[in-house]
Amino acid sequence: MPDGPYETLRAAILGFDLVPGEKLSERGLEDLLGASRTPIRAALVRLENEGLTGRVGRGWQVTPIDLTEVRAVVEHREAVETAAVALAVERATEEELLAVRALVEESAADDGPSGLRDGADFHVALARLSRNRFLADAVGGALVRLARTRWLEVRSPRSRATARAEHLGIVDAVLARDAPTAVDLVTAHGRGAADRLLAHLAEERRRLRGRGFAIVETPPQP
The missing domain is CATH 1.10.10.10 (Winged helix-like DNA-binding domain superfamily/Winged helix DNA-binding domain)
Structure with missing residues (x-):
């Protein structure tokens, strides 16, 4: 169809x-x-x-790409994703977690846009193992709002390799039932990706505008 x-x-x-x-x-x-x-x-x-x-x-x-919104979505994503991974430590089966790990390993062969989609799929799949659909939906919604900016930053093989290694570390911590480590790794992964993304946008802002991209920075809402 x-x-x-x-x-x-x-x-x-x-x-x-x-x-x-x-x-x-x-x-x-x-x-x-x-x-x-x-x-x-x-x-x-x-x-x-x-x-x-x-x-x-x-x-x-x-x-338009709004840098203020990007920062706010990153904060929102961290709050819901850390909550989801802590619950996944308690609730996910080993079989489910091994399936998520396999998803990460399979994505190593994909260097195109679907490689980015696989990265988002990893985060949503792990959030679903919290058995809380509201948390999983929130993680998925945040990733949709970040999808365009993530694709601008995660195009290089080095960036994708870094993301895959960090994904494997997260799922291995969940497999070990180590909630504090899993939460710390999710937090570090999200913040590191956000820092790289915002730095890339700052560096490329003029060039992207030359290509017709609207990039704005609105005042934060009270």
Whole structure:
């Protein structure tokens, strides 16, 4: 079955075929996607809920990369992911954890965009082993909001190798039923990735703007 408007637009946004800040119109998307306005509008609203599109006047745009939001999402992700991994230590079976470990090992052969997706899959799979779907959904939602910025930073083989090694360390700590170490490793992994990501955006901000990317820094909300 071919992808619908939501799947097509989401892939285009996450893959930068539609760049941050790009204007979108329902009429233009009708012609581009060969779909009627109702499913396109529903797709745009659904993507708005994921933080990937937003209304601008009477139209729409791909959400700019907002450095303030990135920092806030990173803090949110740390809070929910550390809670999830602590529960996974208590609740996950060895068989489930070995399956997650295999997911990490298999991702070593993938150097493309799906390698990034496998990294996100690792975090969501581990969060699900908390047996708390609200925590797992929160981790997944945070990763969607960080997906574009993560792909900008995690393109090099070195970055992907570092992430895989850290993922293996986390799952091994959970397998050892060592909650403090698992929480510490998740925290260090998230903060290290965030530091690298924000440093990369700071370095590349001018070049990315030259490619048409909208990168903003809004005042933090009280």
